[in-house]
Amino acid sequence: xxxxxxxxxxxxxxxMLAYRVNYYSGIVIYAINIGAYYFLWKAIxxxxxxxxxFTVIQMSTYVAVSWMARAFYFNxxxxxxxxxxxxxxxxxxxxxxxxxxxxxxxxxxxEGLFRLLLFMIPGMVVVSFIFPLELPTDPVQWIVFFVMxxxxxxxxxxxxxxxxxxAFFFENNQGIMSMKRIMVDLLSGVVVPIAFFPGWAxxxxxxxxxxxxxxxxxSVFTGRIQGTDVWNALLxxxxxxxxxxxxxxxxxxxxxxxxxxxGG
Amino acid sequence: MLAIDxxxxxxxxxxxxxxxxxxxxxxxLFKREHTEVAAVKDISFQIPQGEICGYIGExxxxxxxxxxxxxxxxxxxxxxxxxxxxxxxxxxxxxxxxIGVVFGQRSQLWWxxxxxxxxxxxxxxxxxxxxxxRKRLDELVExxxxxxxxxxxxxxxxxxxRMRCELVAALLHNPSILFLDEPTIGLDIVVKTxxxxxxKRLNREQGTTILLTTHDLQDIEALCSRVIMLDDGxxxxxxxxxxxxxxxxxxxxxxxxxxxxxxxxxxxxxxxELEVRWSLDxxxxxxxxxxxxxxxxxxxxxxxxxxxxxxxxxxxxxxxxIVREIYQxxxxxxxxxxxxxxxGDNPDAEVKEREKTGAGAAR
Numbered sequence: 209x210x211x212x213x214x215x216x217x218x219x220x221x222x223x224m225l226a227y228r229v230n231y232y233s234g235i236v237i238y239a240i241n242i243g244a245y246y247f248l249w250k251a252i253x254x255x256x257x258x259x260x261x262f263t264v265i266q267m268s269t270y271v272a273v274s275w276m277a278r279a280f281y282f283n284x285x286x287x288x289x290x291x292x293x294x295x296x297x298x299x300x301x302x303x304x305x306x307x308x309x310x311x312x313x314x315x316x317x318x319e320g321l322f323r324l325l326l327f328m329i330p331g332m333v334v335v336s337f338i339f340p341l342e343l344p345t346d347p348v349q350w351i352v353f354f355v356m357x358x359x360x361x362x363x364x365x366x367x368x369x370x371x372x373x374x375a376f377f378f379e380n381n382q383g384i385m386s387m388k389r390i391m392v393d394l395l396s397g398v399v400v401p402i403a404f405f406p407g408w409a410x411x412x413x414x415x416x417x418x419x420x421x422x423x424x425x426x427s428v429f430t431g432r433i434q435g436t437d438v439w440n441a442l443l444x445x446x447x448x449x450x451x452x453x454x455x456x457x458x459x460x461x462x463x464x465x466x467x468x469x470x471g472g
Numbered sequence: 473m474l475a476i477d478x479x480x481x482x483x484x485x486x487x488x489x490x491x492x493x494x495x496x497x498x499x500x501l502f503k504r505e506h507t508e509v510a511a512v513k514d515i516s517f518q519i520p521q522g523e524i525c526g527y528i529g530e531x532x533x534x535x536x537x538x539x540x541x542x543x544x545x546x547x548x549x550x551x552x553x554x555x556x557x558x559x560x561x562x563x564x565x566x567x568x569x570x571i572g573v574v575f576g577q578r579s580q581l582w583w584x585x586x587x588x589x590x591x592x593x594x595x596x597x598x599x600x601x602x603x604x605x606r607k608r609l610d611e612l613v614e615x616x617x618x619x620x621x622x623x624x625x626x627x628x629x630x631x632x633x634r635m636r637c638e639l640v641a642a643l644l645h646n647p648s649i650l651f652l653d654e655p656t657i658g659l660d661i662v663v664k665t666x667x668x669x670x671x672k673r674l675n676r677e678q679g680t681t682i683l684l685t686t687h688d689l690q691d692i693e694a695l696c697s698r699v700i701m702l703d704d705g706x707x708x709x710x711x712x713x714x715x716x717x718x719x720x721x722x723x724x725x726x727x728x729x730x731x732x733x734x735x736x737x738x739x740x741x742x743x744x745e746l747e748v749r750w751s752l753d754x755x756x757x758x759x760x761x762x763x764x765x766x767x768x769x770x771x772x773x774x775x776x777x778x779x780x781x782x783x784x785x786x787x788x789x790x791x792x793x794i795v796r797e798i799y800q801x802x803x804x805x806x807x808x809x810x811x812x813x814x815x816g817d818n819p820d821a822e823v824k825e826r827e828k829t830g831a832g833a834a835r
Binding site: 211212226297299305306 | 599
């Protein structure tokens with residue numbers, strides 16, 4: 209049973225290797241993004257020592273690590289699922305004795321694993337040479353960080369599954385998918401750390417799953433969250449992972465009922 | 473035991489209604505109107521184990537919808553449905569272990585990886601034992617001659633090669649029922665024949681129940697002992713192919729090409745009291761329908777001496793013809809005379825169709 213799901217991880221990993229051009233262009237895009245945000249934040253800081261409690265070095269570390277974490281948790285499962293529903297090939301998935309959503313998740317994991325090993329880790333090494341970063345020295349902090357980006361992956365993937373399944377209910381799912389994408393980037397803290405939002409916005413975002421994707425692991429990595437607060441941050445991630453299972457199951461069940469396989 | 477037991481099965485779809493004009497579009501933005509469309513209307517049939525059954529009908533008659541319900545992809549609106557002793561959509565994971573499905577227009581192989589990789593993955597998906605898998609794969613590869621294809625990525629296969637691989641993929645877990653949705657679509661005659669032979673052998677040796685939908689009636693003639701014909705969501709015929717033929721194929725038709733213009737009255741006069749029916753395609757071409765009991769030569773002898781004939785064609789009604797006639801009338805209950813065919817609203821279109829089938833029969 210498990211070996212089947214692991215095989216999906218393996219095959220997706222191999223497929224990513226096969227499409228190398230995507231890989232190289234990805235590196236370039238991420239390098240440009242990290243560079244752009246680094247210089248932007250430098251300009252914003254100007255003469256100031258700290259902004260919202262961030263030092264310049266903390267900020268650049270946060271920018272680099274959040275983009276690198278994004279490389280791991282990011283996937284296009286929403287678009288894949290949506291396409292499979294629209295072109296009807298989801299039918300093939302339903303006649304197989306496995307859980308479609310779990311298979312999709314494993315494929316996303318294969319993709320994430322590929323980027324983690326061939327993209328994020330070498331990328332982090334390169335970035336740490338170019339920009340002044342402050343990497344954690346405590347090994348526990350590293351371990352917690354990797355556990356946390358695993359949950360980032362789970363939460364982000366769950367959101368992707370949910371939006372992808374929207375294609376069962378809407379004729380055109382594009383709008384919802386791009387809305388989700390912008391919301392994840394903006395509200396998870398990739399573009400702007402959540403500490404920079406106005407107070408009322410922060411209190412809303414504390415109740416949304418997005419901050420658990422980038423802001424919490426990024427804050428732990430840069431040392432802004434320390435001590436027992438680290439466990440609280442992890443707990444928030446675990447809670448969201450569990451909570452999100454409910455709407456996914458509900459949507460999946462409803463979708464199976466009203467499944468309309470297009471084309472015949 | 474019954475492989476498939478269907479009772480009063482019905483499937484309705486909600487279809488969005490798009491209102492006209494700008495105003496309609498704005499109204500649609502806030503409140504959608506839906507109409508219910510029934511694709512399958514309360515059909516019932518039983519298929520015993522080990523039977524090859526053809527499931528035919530025009531585009532949109534509800535064939536694919538039925539197959540999708542039988543395979544557990546769609547949930548029926550109402551009715552009873554038992555396949556292999558399971559209600560397909562309820563115990564999905566257990567149920568699909570026992571069936572194999574090939575969709576002619578969709579691939580179930582993974583596009584980017586080698587064929588053999590796909591098979592290995594399917595082995596794990598269906599939890600097939602390694603030794604069983606090897607044995608079965610060797611058998612299938614040998615009968616379908618796939619040796620050289622195994623290491624190629626699926627996207628580099630031709631349609632015929634791919635379809636043979638699809639069959640292997642559907643059969644690796646040794647299912648007792650095989651569903652084929654237009655398995656020969658787009659294939660050349662050699663591959664078609666190969667696949668038919670393979671399916672026959674599979675049915676004979678393993679006793680696999682096969683239900684196939686197709687538009688190619690030669691598939692049906694080569695494989696099926698029984699046909700279920702569907703029209704507008706209802707079953708209009710369920711029985712043997714031979715019976716269908718004898719009930720419908722009531723005669724032959726002879727087409728004359730004359731050198732001089734003729735009239736209907738003139739040619740009718742030639743055959744006099746004989747029970748044949750003449751029809752005129754144009755000034756120079758006439759057709760005569762002859763009942764099965766009558767000898768063709770009887771008619772020919774009356775025409776040949778009297779008029780100059782440049783060409784003669786004899787059409788035997790084949791299954792294509794019969795089925796087209798049934799589709800057009802929408803019922804298999806009351807067979808009309810074949811001659812009625814050529815008296816349709818659009819004789820020209822009919823003639824072209826006919827010539828095509830004529831050529832097909834000659835080949």
